[in-house]
Amino acid sequence: MTMTALPHTDHTTGDGRQTVLEVDGLNVDIRTPQGTVRAVSGAGFAAYAGQTMALLGESGCGKSMTAKAVAGLLDPIAHVAGGTIRLNGRELAGMAERDRLKIAGTELGIVFQDALTALNPVYPVGVQIGESFRIHRGMNRRQARSEAIALMGRVGIPEPESRVDAYPHQFSGGMRQRILIAMAVALGPRLLIADEPTTALDVTVQAQIMELLRRLRTEEEMAVVLITHDLAVVAEEADAVTVMYAGTVAETGPVDQVFARPAHPYTRGLLDSVPVNAERGAQLSSIAGSPPELKDIPTGCVYQDRCPLASAICRAERPALREVAPGQQAACHFAAQVQDSTTLQETRP
Amino acid sequence: MNTPLNHGADPEDAALRVTDVTKTFQVARSASGNNRLTALDGVSLSIGRGETLGLVGESGCGKSTLARTLMLLEKPDSGTVDFEGRDPFALRGKDLLSWRRRVQMVFQDPFASLNARMTAGQIISEPWATHRGLYKTPREREARLNELLQLVGLRPSDARKSPQEFSGGQRQRIGIARALALNPDLIILDEPVSALDLSVQAQVLNLLNDLQQKLGVSYLFISHDLSVVRHVTDRVAVMYLGRVIETGATEDVFERPLHPYTASLMSASPRLDPATRPAERIVLRGELPSPLDPPSGCRFRTRCWKAQDICAEQAPPRVTAAEAGRVALPLPSIGAPSGHAAECHFPLADRAEAGLAAGATTA
Numbered sequence: 001m002t003m004t005a006l007p008h009t010d011h012t013t014g015d016g017r018q019t020v021l022e023v024d025g026l027n028v029d030i031r032t033p034q035g036t037v038r039a040v041s042g043a044g045f046a047a048y049a050g051q052t053m054a055l056l057g058e059s060g061c062g063k064s065m066t067a068k069a070v071a072g073l074l075d076p077i078a079h080v081a082g083g084t085i086r087l088n089g090r091e092l093a094g095m096a097e098r099d100r101l102k103i104a105g106t107e108l109g110i111v112f113q114d115a116l117t118a119l120n121p122v123y124p125v126g127v128q129i130g131e132s133f134r135i136h137r138g139m140n141r142r143q144a145r146s147e148a149i150a151l152m153g154r155v156g157i158p159e160p161e162s163r164v165d166a167y168p169h170q171f172s173g174g175m176r177q178r179i180l181i182a183m184a185v186a187l188g189p190r191l192l193i194a195d196e197p198t199t200a201l202d203v204t205v206q207a208q209i210m211e212l213l214r215r216l217r218t219e220e221e222m223a224v225v226l227i228t229h230d231l232a233v234v235a236e237e238a239d240a241v242t243v244m245y246a247g248t249v250a251e252t253g254p255v256d257q258v259f260a261r262p263a264h265p266y267t268r269g270l271l272d273s274v275p276v277n278a279e280r281g282a283q284l285s286s287i288a289g290s291p292p293e294l295k296d297i298p299t300g301c302v303y304q305d306r307c308p309l310a311s312a313i314c315r316a317e318r319p320a321l322r323e324v325a326p327g328q329q330a331a332c333h334f335a336a337q338v339q340d341s342t343t344l345q346e347t348r349p
Numbered sequence: 350m351n352t353p354l355n356h357g358a359d360p361e362d363a364a365l366r367v368t369d370v371t372k373t374f375q376v377a378r379s380a381s382g383n384n385r386l387t388a389l390d391g392v393s394l395s396i397g398r399g400e401t402l403g404l405v406g407e408s409g410c411g412k413s414t415l416a417r418t419l420m421l422l423e424k425p426d427s428g429t430v431d432f433e434g435r436d437p438f439a440l441r442g443k444d445l446l447s448w449r450r451r452v453q454m455v456f457q458d459p460f461a462s463l464n465a466r467m468t469a470g471q472i473i474s475e476p477w478a479t480h481r482g483l484y485k486t487p488r489e490r491e492a493r494l495n496e497l498l499q500l501v502g503l504r505p506s507d508a509r510k511s512p513q514e515f516s517g518g519q520r521q522r523i524g525i526a527r528a529l530a531l532n533p534d535l536i537i538l539d540e541p542v543s544a545l546d547l548s549v550q551a552q553v554l555n556l557l558n559d560l561q562q563k564l565g566v567s568y569l570f571i572s573h574d575l576s577v578v579r580h581v582t583d584r585v586a587v588m589y590l591g592r593v594i595e596t597g598a599t600e601d602v603f604e605r606p607l608h609p610y611t612a613s614l615m616s617a618s619p620r621l622d623p624a625t626r627p628a629e630r631i632v633l634r635g636e637l638p639s640p641l642d643p644p645s646g647c648r649f650r651t652r653c654w655k656a657q658d659i660c661a662e663q664a665p666p667r668v669t670a671a672e673a674g675r676v677a678l679p680l681p682s683i684g685a686p687s688g689h690a691a692e693c694h695f696p697l698a699d700r701a702e703a704g705l706a707a708g709a710t711t712a
Contacts, residue, residue: 058546172636202407203573204633207617211632229547232576232619236626259621273551275580276621283558284580286551290516306548 018049020190020223021070026083026093028062028069028247030294037294039065039078043249044321045242047191047223054238054255055227056270060291062247063227067193070225071110072100088190105132109184113196115176119168125179126152126164132186147186155182156212174205178212185216192217195227210237231274235259240327243267246291246302249321253328263330263339265307301333309334363395364567365419365452365535370428372414379641386641388414389425390591396535399561401568403582403599405575405614409640410588412571416537419569420454421445432535450480453528457540459520463512470494470508473526480531497526500563502556518549522556529560535567543574554581575618579603584688587611590640590648597670597689605700607673607691610649612703631704647694655695665692674698 028040040062047053055063068074070085072092085092087107092100112118120128129151130144139147145164152160155178168176177197184192194213198206214237217224226238234241234255242252243264251264262268269287289306292298300318304310313333321329324339332338372389389411396402404412417423419430421437430437437448456462463472474494477484484490495505501522512520521541528536538557542550558581561568572578578585578599585602587595587610595608606612616631633652638644644651650660670689673696697703 058548174636202637203575204407204613204617205636206619207630207632230619231547232621235621235623236619256623270547271621273547274621275551275554275576276625283555284551286555287548288552290518290549291546 017051019046020049020088021047021053021225022084022086023066023070024084024086026066026069026085027081028065028074028078029081030075030078032077032295034295038081038297039247039294040069041247041297042083043242043244043247044083045240045249045252047225048239049190049223050217050221051239052217052224052226052237054234054241055225055244056229056231056234056241057244058229058291060246060294061244063244064195065247066244067110067195067225067227071108071193072104073110102136105184105187105189106136107189108191108193109187109189110193111177111180111184111195111197113199115173115180115200116168118180119176121168124165124167125171129179129182129186132183136187148182151182151186152179155179155185155216156208157182172205173201174208177201177205177209181209181212181216185220185222188220190222191225192222193225193227196229197226198233199228199230213237231259231270243270246297247294248302249329249331250303251328251330251332252321253325257325257328261325261339263324263328263335264303264332265309265334265338266303267330268338268341269306301331303332309337364398364400364433366395366431367415367419368393368429368431370415370418370425370430372418372423372425376641379639381642383641387591387643388640389418390643391428392588392591392593393428394586394593394596396567396569397583398534398567399565400584401561401570401582403578403585404569404571404588405573405578405585406588407573407637409590409637411591411640412588413539415588416454416539416569416571419452419535419537421449446480450476450483450531451534452537453531453533453535454537454539455521455524455528455541458544459517459524460512460544462524463520465512468509468511469498469503469515469523472512472523473497473508473530476527476530483531493530497529500529500560501526502552516549517545518552521545521553525553525556525560529564529566533566535569537569537571539571540573541570542577543572550577557581575603575614587614590638590643592648592692594649594693595689595691601670601689604705605670605675605689606703606705607668607670607675607689607696608649608693609653609655609695609697609703611691612697612705613652616704627704629704647692657694660694663694665694667692668696 024044026040026043027038029036030039043066045053055066057063069080080093083093126145126148129148133139133144133147149160149164152164157163157175157178198209201209228234238255240253241255241258243250245266250266251258251262258267259271262271272285273287275284287306292305298304300316301314304314319331319333321331324330324335370389370392373385373387376384376386378384392415406412414423418425424438432448440448474490477490484493494508498505498507503522542553545553570582582599584597585599586593589610595602595611602611603615606615613631613633616627620626635652638651646662647660647665650656667690
């Protein structure tokens with residue numbers, strides 16, 4: 001009857017990494033007044049224990065939608081329209097709502113971007129942190145409160161005994177984010193999804209929160225899915241990266257490899273857009289145009305309108321994700337050319 | 350207008366000079382019984398002609414209050430603002446109107462700062478309804494509107510569209526065209542690209558750079574994104590709890606910070622290139638104190654790893670790079686000293702102490 005009674009398969013890859021999350025061919029559809037649009041199309045990636053997988057992309061690329069589909073938190077107008085989501089070997093797509101609820105917190109935790117709206121303003125933080133202990137572990141109020149205090153101490157909130165009864169508005173942005181993290185890891189989930197956890201924070205506080213996430217990941221051997229639009233954060237925090245564009249995966253693989261030798265022109269373009277030690281006043285390279293609206297996604301390659309390499313085949317045929325190097329996959333007809341060039345201008349026909 | 354490009358303008362030849370400006374607000378009484386929030390506390394800085402000054406600091410440090418003061422939306426309690434020899438707060442009537450024309454602003458959120466019920470053309474030309482003398486005939490206004498649209502990379506036909514029909518980057522272009530409509534000498538850019546996606550950010554930063562080259566306009570560039578600030582500014586001022594704690598040429602401040610707070614900002618900001626990543630990152634303990642109850646002496650002392658007793662007792666002195674035992678580097682373009690200085694009892698000796706020695710280069 002309980003979830004733990006269901007078979008858990010031990011997914012260990014050839015190199016000894018333990019697969020916690022496996023997403024494959026994921027489609028998410030949204031109903032709009034103009035008809036159904038596909039927000040995520042054929043997304044696939046994996047996350048491993050003790051490692052961070054970054055979902056990288058610009059606003060509207062589908063990275064948050066993908067994470068919400070994994071967490072079972074899609075808005076009512078959106079639904080999973082195909083593909084598989086396997087958490088610890090168990091299929092989540094199509095799982096009944098009440099089984100989903102049992103997984104929430106115990107196997108999968110999520111940290112949202114805006115801690116102030118994610119917390120309930122009328123309950124003390126201790127009650128909110130302790131809630132999962134009461135629901136999932138059957139603790140009484142007193143036990144849950146003392147668990148909450150211990151957890152607040154673990155995530156670096158000073159004087160937790162005196163802060164446990166304070167309300168969310170009495171904490172700073174950084175401390176609120178720590179409270180959300182405490183709630184997410186309370187029941188020791190195997191997977192932690194962090195959706196832009198530091199975007200609203202100042203840079204010195206961002207460094208503190210990232211340090212905390214790193215420490216918890218190591219201590220708990222969690223797989224972390226980090227959703228971000230910041231390439232530098234990906235470079236520093238993640239082991240692997242999945243670059244998304246217009247609802248599709250453009251490229252995925254180990255961060256060092258993808259950033260050193262990107263195989264998709266979009267990844268290349270993003271890397272070139274970052275002002276890194278570029279000379280004062282020098283032109284930054286940028287990607288012309290802007291991403292397509294979901295309702296106007298072109299047939300063929302989704303990136304064709306902005307791509308310097310686009311040719312007839314790109315307009316006719318959508319490229320599938322193909323292995324371009326060990327562990328690295330890209331969805332581009334000209335992946336090999338992109339990989340071998342230092343700038344895209346060189347490969348422009 | 351149209352002065353030749355002068356990157357790294359001599360700070361002595363300032364177009365705008367802010368001297369010892371203090372601004373307090375009355376707020377609800379805090380736990381300690383204080384009800385005056387000091388948003389700006391003796392802030393001094395200058396912006397040269399055609400120069401870009403970066404203003405860096407965390408939320409609540411006073412950046413926005415300073416921008417609002419320069420827009421004459423807040424009147425300082427004390428201190429002076431001097432714009433080419435005139436005090437804007439003493440101006441009335443026509444003179445005041447003329448000052449307002451010369452200082453314009455571009456806002457952070459291009460989705461909130463454009464009126465959805467107006468067309469792009471109406472938004473850009475609205476300032477001329479107030480400044481009637483600028484373009485007198487409809488024909489002149491029409492021509493200038495087309496010119497502005499082209500200047501920011503939009504098409505003349507875009508004038509008839511409403512803001513909702515544009516992408517974020519294009520909207521920010523409209524905001525920039527509106528700021529340029531009055532031929533200002535100084536544009537305050539308040540986080541102008543932070544709401545934009547990376548690939549679009551680069552387009553807008555390139556546009557701002559081109560416009561400065563063409564028009565010789567000065568920028569006050571407010572941003573929390575240090576990699577952007579580094580790329581677009583000549584000099585930079587770092588603020589902490591209402592004070593400018595370090596100023597200097599951008600390269601000096603980024604590469605050889607004097608103030609421990611500046612060093613922690615630089616050290617904390619994530620780097621794309623592993624080779625430039627600090628070997629050991631300075632992660633500050635604690636949080637920004639409330640500006641209602643700032644620490645005594647040095648405001649940064651509660652989070653500073655170098656703090657001693659004196660930091661709590663005395664306000665820190667202003668120390669130049671030379672006084673701190675550094676070799677001050679001249680500004681690359683004109684050879685004048687960059688005026689690199691910080692307010693600190695114990696300025697940092699070198700890059701290693703600033704935690705900026707890169708992992709790849711440490712032995």
